[in-house]
Amino acid sequence: MNLPQDFKKELNIKKLNEDLSDELTKQAKEVTNTLLKANCDVLGIGRRISSFHPELWKKINWEKEYKNVQFEPKVKVNIIKTGNVF
Template sequence: MSKKLSSQANEITDLLIEANSDPIGIGRTVESKKPSFYKGLNWEEAYQNVEIIPSIEVNIKNTGNLF
C-alpha cells in the first residue's frame, strides 16, 4: 500500500510541476527563508527543475467494517 500511494503521489507532483503549480508553497518557503537567493532566481524556470520525492508510510492499527 505504501508503494502504491507513494507512486500516486509522485504522479501528482509531476503533474503539478508540469502545470507550474506550487500548491504546497515551495517558492514561498524559499522566498521567506532565503530572500536574497530567491531575488536572483527565476522561480518559474527553477520550479521546473525541482525534484519532489514523496515517501508515504502506512501503518494499519485496526481493521474492521466501516459503516
C-alpha cells in the first residue's frame, strides 16, 4: 500500500498539542464572549457563588453583575495515545 508522504512523517506530538491548545483556547474565548453577550450563565458561575460565597451572593444583583464577569479560558491539550485510521 502506498501511503501519502504525510502519513510517513513522524507525528510531532508536542507541536500538535500546542496547536490544538491554541485553537481550543481561541474557541473557548469566543464561546465565553458569546455567553456574556447573551447574558447566559450556562457554566453555573452564579450557582457556585451562591453556594460557596453566600455572603457575597446576598450583596450582589446577579442579573446586573453577570455581564461584568471576566473569563480567561485556557485549554491545555496533552495527547497520550494516537492510533491509525484507514
